[in-house]
Amino acid sequence: MPAMNMIQAINSALDVMLERDPRVLIFGEDVGYFGGVFRATDGLMEKHGAKRCFDTPISEGGIIATAIGMGAYGLRPVAEIQFADYILPAYDQLVSEAARLRYRSGGEFWSPITVRSPYGGGIFGGQTHSASPEALFAHVSGLKTVIPSSPYDAKGLLISAIEDDDPVIFLEPKRIYNGPFDGRQGIPLKPWSTHAASAVPEGHYTVPLGKANVVRPGQGVTVLAYGTMVHVCLAAVDDVGADAEVIDLRSIVPLDIDTVVQSVRKTGRCVIVHEASRFSGFGAELSALVQEECFYHLQAPIERVTGWDTPYPHAFEWDYFPGPQRVSAAIRRCVEARP
Amino acid sequence: MLKNSRLQLHIPRPPARPGETPDFSYVDLQPAGACRRPPTDEAESRMRDLPFGLVRVLDDDGSAVGPWAPELGDEHLKRGLRAMVLTRIFDDRMFKCHRQGKTSFFMKSTGEEALGAAPSMVLGMEDMCFPTYRVVSYLMARDYPLADLVNQIFSNAADPLKGRQLPILYSARRYGFYSLSGNLGSRFGHAVGWAMASAYMEDDKIALAYVGEGTTAEGDFHEALTFASVFHAPVILAITNNQWAISSFQGTAGGQETTFAACSLGYGIPGLRVDGNDFLAVHAATAWAAERARSNLGATLIEFVTYRAAGHSTSDDPTRYRPSDEPRHWPLGDPIARLKNHMIRRGFWSEEEHAALEAECDRQVREAVKAGEEIGTLGKSKPGVEEMFECVYKVPDWRLIRQRQELGV
Numbered sequence: 001m002p003a004m005n006m007i008q009a010i011n012s013a014l015d016v017m018l019e020r021d022p023r024v025l026i027f028g029e030d031v032g033y034f035g036g037v038f039r040a041t042d043g044l045m046e047k048h049g050a051k052r053c054f055d056t057p058i059s060e061g062g063i064i065a066t067a068i069g070m071g072a073y074g075l076r077p078v079a080e081i082q083f084a085d086y087i088l089p090a091y092d093q094l095v096s097e098a099a100r101l102r103y104r105s106g107g108e109f110w111s112p113i114t115v116r117s118p119y120g121g122g123i124f125g126g127q128t129h130s131a132s133p134e135a136l137f138a139h140v141s142g143l144k145t146v147i148p149s150s151p152y153d154a155k156g157l158l159i160s161a162i163e164d165d166d167p168v169i170f171l172e173p174k175r176i177y178n179g180p181f182d183g184r185q186g187i188p189l190k191p192w193s194t195h196a197a198s199a200v201p202e203g204h205y206t207v208p209l210g211k212a213n214v215v216r217p218g219q220g221v222t223v224l225a226y227g228t229m230v231h232v233c234l235a236a237v238d239d240v241g242a243d244a245e246v247i248d249l250r251s252i253v254p255l256d257i258d259t260v261v262q263s264v265r266k267t268g269r270c271v272i273v274h275e276a277s278r279f280s281g282f283g284a285e286l287s288a289l290v291q292e293e294c295f296y297h298l299q300a301p302i303e304r305v306t307g308w309d310t311p312y313p314h315a316f317e318w319d320y321f322p323g324p325q326r327v328s329a330a331i332r333r334c335v336e337a338r339p
Numbered sequence: 340m341l342k343n344s345r346l347q348l349h350i351p352r353p354p355a356r357p358g359e360t361p362d363f364s365y366v367d368l369q370p371a372g373a374c375r376r377p378p379t380d381e382a383e384s385r386m387r388d389l390p391f392g393l394v395r396v397l398d399d400d401g402s403a404v405g406p407w408a409p410e411l412g413d414e415h416l417k418r419g420l421r422a423m424v425l426t427r428i429f430d431d432r433m434f435k436c437h438r439q440g441k442t443s444f445f446m447k448s449t450g451e452e453a454l455g456a457a458p459s460m461v462l463g464m465e466d467m468c469f470p471t472y473r474v475v476s477y478l479m480a481r482d483y484p485l486a487d488l489v490n491q492i493f494s495n496a497a498d499p500l501k502g503r504q505l506p507i508l509y510s511a512r513r514y515g516f517y518s519l520s521g522n523l524g525s526r527f528g529h530a531v532g533w534a535m536a537s538a539y540m541e542d543d544k545i546a547l548a549y550v551g552e553g554t555t556a557e558g559d560f561h562e563a564l565t566f567a568s569v570f571h572a573p574v575i576l577a578i579t580n581n582q583w584a585i586s587s588f589q590g591t592a593g594g595q596e597t598t599f600a601a602c603s604l605g606y607g608i609p610g611l612r613v614d615g616n617d618f619l620a621v622h623a624a625t626a627w628a629a630e631r632a633r634s635n636l637g638a639t640l641i642e643f644v645t646y647r648a649a650g651h652s653t654s655d656d657p658t659r660y661r662p663s664d665e666p667r668h669w670p671l672g673d674p675i676a677r678l679k680n681h682m683i684r685r686g687f688w689s690e691e692e693h694a695a696l697e698a699e700c701d702r703q704v705r706e707a708v709k710a711g712e713e714i715g716t717l718g719k720s721k722p723g724v725e726e727m728f729e730c731v732y733k734v735p736d737w738r739l740i741r742q743r744q745e746l747g748v
C-alpha cells in the first residue's frame with residue numbers, strides 16, 4: 001500500500017471520485033491548472049479535463065452558491081475554499097441555503113455538496129490564514145462538519161463526504177498536511193511515511209462520518225480532540241505518562257456521542273482540546289454533553305484547553321497555540337483532582 | 340435556426356501556459372494621446388466610451404502627449420520616481436529577507452509601483468486610501484518611515500502593529516492609509532462609507548480604494564459600487580488589473596467578456612481604463628476622478644492596466660502557471676523606466692542622477708533593515724506577549740484578563 005501524506009490522500013480521494021462518478025466535479029480558486037495553493041488538486045484537471053476541475057472567480061459566496069445550484073440539479077460538487085478564514089463571505093450561502101434547502105423544500109431539493117478548506121494555525125499565517133471556524137458550522141442544523149487527523153482518515157472521510165447527500169464542511173488541518181506535527185517546537189517534523197496512518201489504499205474506501213476513533217486506549221482520563229490536536233494530545237499524554245484514552249472525534253457533526261460517553265463513564269475524567277478560541281468553542285458543547293450524560297461518573301471537573309479568546313496573532317503564534325505543555329498541565333490537573 | 344445542439348459548459352482558458360508562447364494580443368492597446376478627456380462634469384451617459392479606451396500619456400519615445408498629459412513640475416516627477424525606485428529596492432530587499440528566514444511572508448509590487456505612488460501625490464494627507472497589499476508605493480510617496488515597515492515585517496519588539504498582524508498588512512492612519520487585511524475586497528465598501536461620512540459631515544475629504552482584478556469577483560466590489568452610485572459617494576474606486584490573481588488569469592474574473600472598467604456601466608458611474616505603467620496617465624486619471632469627487636459629482640471607477648512582473652508572494656512560483664518569459668513580453672513596459680526616460684527627455688534627469696538615486700534608496704533601505712535586524716527579526720524579538728490580549732476590545736473583559744493570568748504575562 002502506498003505511503004501518502006495528507007495532501008496526497010486528499011488528492012487520491014478526489015481522483016477516485018472523479019473517476020467513479022461523472023456527477024462529481026471540483027472547483028475553487030487556483031484549483032485547476034495550478035492544482036491548488038496546497039496542491040490538493042494537483043494533476044486532476046490534466047487527467048480529468050477542465051470541466052471536471054476548474055478555477056473559479058475569487059468569490060467564496062459565488063463558489064458556494066454555484067455549488068448549491070449544481071447540487072440541486074443532481075451533481076456532486078466539491079468546492080475548495082482556499083483558506084477557512086475566507087469561508088465567511090460564503091457563510092450566508094452555507095447557513096441560510098445549503099443547510100436548509102432540504103428542510104424548507106419538504107425534501108424536494110437538497111444540497112449534496114462538499115466544501116473542503118484548509119484550517120488552523122501553526123504556519124505563521126497570522127489572523128487571516130489560521131482560523132478554526134468549526135464551531136460556526138457545528139452550530140448550524142443541516143450542516144455536517146468533518147475534520148480528519150491522518151492521511152488514511154482524510155481519504156476515507158472525504159469520499160464519505162462526497163457521497164453524502166447532505167452538505168459537508170470538510171476542514172483540513174493544514175499544519176499536518178506534511179506530517180503529524182505534535183506541537184513540539186524545535187524538532188524536525190516527522191514525515192507521514194513514518195506513521196501507520198500513511199498507509200492509504202489506492203482505490204475506493206470510506207471512513208464513515210460520525211464514527212470516532214480511539215487512537216490510544218486508556219483507563220485514567222479521556223482526552224477528546226480532532227485535527228492537529230490529536231497529535232498534540234498524544235505527545236502530551238506521553239509527556240505526562242498518563243493512562244489516557246485519546247479519542248479523535250473525526251467528525252464533530254455528526255458526533256459519535258456513544259464512544260465519548262462510554263469512555264468518560266469508564267475513566268471518570270475528561271479533557272477537551274481544540275485550537276479554536278475557547279468561549280462558545282466546540283469544547284463548550286462537548287463539555288455540556290459530557291456533563292449531561294456522565295455527571296454521576298465524573299471524578300473531576302472537565303478541563304478545556306483551547307486557543308485564547310483573541311484573533312490568531314502572528315508573532316505570538318506559539319503563545320496562542322495550545323501546545324503539549326498546556327495540554328499536559330490540564331491532563332495532570334484532571335487526573336490529580338480529587339472530589 | 341435553433342439546431343438540436345447540446346449545451347457545453349464554457350471554461351475560460353488563458354492565452355498561454357508554461358511552455359507556450361506569451362500572447363498579450365488580448366490587451367486592447369491604443370496609442371498614447373488617443374483617448375479623449377471629457378470635462379469632469381460631463382454627464383456619465385456621454386462618457387460610456389471611456390471604459391473601452393485607454394488613457395495613455397507617455398508614448399514610446401518618452402514624450403507626454405494628448406489631452407491627459409498633466410502639467411507636473413520637475414520636482415514633483417522626481418518625487419514620484421523616487422517613490423517608485425524606493426519601492427522596488429525595498430521589495431527586493433525584503434524578499435531576500437524572507438528567503439533568509441527573517442520574516443514569514445512578503446509580497447512584491449514589481450511593475451505596479453506607479454499605482455500607489457501617483458495617486459498618493461494627488462490625494463492629500465487628510466484623504467483616506469483603502470489599499471491592497473500591493474500599493475506600498477502609496478506610503479513611499481509620503482515618506483512613511485522605512486523602519487516602521489521593516490519592524491512590522493519582522494514582527495519585532497518595535498512593530499507598530501504589536502506583532503498581531505501578518506507582515507505587510509500595514510495600517511498607517513496618520514498617512515491616510517487604512518488598515519489592511521488578508522481578506523480580499525472586504526474594505527472596498529469601507530471606502531464608500533468613509534466618503535459618505537465626509538459628505539455627511541460636509542467636509543472636503545475624499546477616499547480612494549484599490550482592489551485587484553481577481554477580487555472584483557467578490558460581492559464586496561459590487562456592493563460598494565451600488566452604494567457609491569446611489570449616494571454619489573466622493574470616492575475613487577480603482578481596479579489594479581495586473582493580469583494574474585495567483586495562478587488565475589484575468590479571464591477568470593470576467594476579463595475575456597468585457598473590460599474591468601466597464602463594470603462601471605451597470606452602475607451609472609464613469610469608468611476609465613488607464614495605462615497603469617504610465618505614471619503620468621495614472622496621475623492624470625486620479626486627478627480627474629479626484630476633481631469629480633471634490634466637486635460633489637460622485638464616484639469614478641478606474642481600471643489600471645498593468646502586469647504583476649514578480650510572483651504573487653513569497654509562497655509562489657509563477658513559472659508553474661505562466662510562461663517564464665511572459666514578463667518580458669508585457670506590452671506596456673516598466674513604469675520606472677518609462678518615467679525615467681521621460682524625465683531624461685525633458686532634460687532634468689540623467690542616467691547618472693538615476694544611478695545616484697538608486698544608490699541612495701538602496702542605502703536607506705539597507706540602513707532600515709539593519710536597524711530592524713538589530714531590534715530582531717521574526718522569532719528573535721517580539722512585542723511583549725501581553726500585547727496578544729490587547730485591542731481585542733477597548734477594555735479587556737474577564738475572559739482576557741483570566742487568560743492572560745493563566746499564561747503568566
Ligand SMILES: Cc1ncc(C[n+]2csc(CCOP(=O)(O)OP(=O)(O)O)c2C)c(N)n1
Pocket residue numbers: 029058060082086089471473521522523524550551552553554555579581583584585647651
Ligand atoms: C476573501 C479571500 N479569498 C481568497 C484569498 C486568497 N488570495 C489571496 S491573494 C489572491 C489573489 C488576488 O488576486 P487579485 O485580486 O487579482 O490581486 P493581485 O494579488 O493580483 O494583486 C487570493 C485568491 C484571500 N486572501 N481572501
